[in-house]
Amino acid sequence: MTDKDLRARAIALYDRFTHDHHDRRAFLAELTTLAGSAAAANALAAAIAADPAAAAIVPADDKRLKTGEASWKTGTDRTMTGYRASPANAKGPLPAVLVIHENRGLNDHIRDVTRRVALEGFLAVAPDFLSPAGGTPADEAKAREMIGALDLAAAVQDGAATVRWLKTDKAGNGKVGAVGFCWGGAMANRIAVAAGSALGAAVPYYGPAPDPAEAARVKAAMLLHYAGTDERVNATAKPWIEALKAAGxxxxxxxxxxxxxxxNNDTSAERYNKAAADLAWDRTIRFLKERLG
Incomplete structure (x- = not known):
């Protein structure tokens, strides 16, 4: 087995562990068999997993930005919390972009991505979809467990309500987009269905698609990014793309x-691909500016 084959098979194992069965003992047993030793398996797992201590691309105290925590109502008995960033010297109302986290919740990496979006000239807000459960914990395994236990329909409605809230934000221009990654990519698709005409643009990164029958409810322009080797997600991609096209x-x-x-996740040494991430990011920012400006 070549190093390339080992890497691909190890990443596939990790993907199944984090998205399907969540059994760490079984994952490490399979990875040990694959890597040849427990030490090699642990080193490989650490390189594949996102590193919560990785340095931010845009520092939290970047003077070009205004940042802070935020909260808002999404229903009579539901409140969302999140992270907000915008250019410090904005000259007028800005298009707003929802930044939707992966299945580890609202962590420092997603806060960093939110700041990156803001530096491109947007009012960026990253909701913590674990707000109803008490918020994202520091333990990523616990966060994944909590994500798996969420009431998905209620979470989607929280997202759609957040879109409507952002449309009325005084710092915004009334236009709202969404970008999401992994679990957040799937959520960006679902919010596009639920929010209807309130959402102007959505950019799901490698997000499993909804039922293609839902495509007719989407009114936002869609930009979809997929990883070439991601068989689990890509199995849902073509039917969704074709259904969106058929719905106009x-x-x-x-x-x-x-x-x-x-x-796109630069905190994961084995999975990050800078060339693809940069290209996808350039396409994303151009698309959002065209659709929301």
Whole structure:
């Protein structure tokens, strides 16, 4: 087995562990068999997993930005909390972008991505979809467990309500988009269905798609990014893309050859692909500016 094959098989194992069965003991047993030793398996797992201590691309205290925690109502008995960032010297109302986290909740990496979005000239808000359960914990395994236990329908409605709230934000121009990664990519798709015309644009990164029958409810322009080797997610991609086109939704889709699920996450040494991430990011920012400006 080549190093390339080992890497691909290890990442596939990790993907199943984090998205399907969540059995760490079984995952490490399989990875040990694959890698040849427990030490090699642990080293490989650490390189694949996101590193919560990785340095931010945009520092939390960047003077070009105004940042802070936020809270808002999504229903009579539901409150969401999250992180907000916008350019410090904005000259007028800005288009707003919802930044939707992975299945580890609202962590420092997603806060960093939110700041990156804000530096591009947007009012960026990252909701913590674990707010109803007390918020994202520091333990990523616990966060994944809590994500799996969420009432998905209620979470989607929280997202759609957040879109409507952002449309009325005084710092915004009344136009709202969404970008999401992994679990957040799936949520961006679902919010596009639920929010209807309130959402102007959505950019799901490697997000499993909803039932294609839901495509007719989407009114936002869609930009879809997929990892070339991501068989689990890509199995849902083509039917969703075709259904969106058939429904008359403006849609662009890209498959990045040779990349793995989570290729945009620069805190994961084994899965991050800088060339693909940079290209997808450039396409994302251009798309959001065209649709929301």
């Amino acid at each position: 939704v403006p849609v662009q889709s890209y498959f990045y050859e040779g990349t793995f699920h989570a290729f």
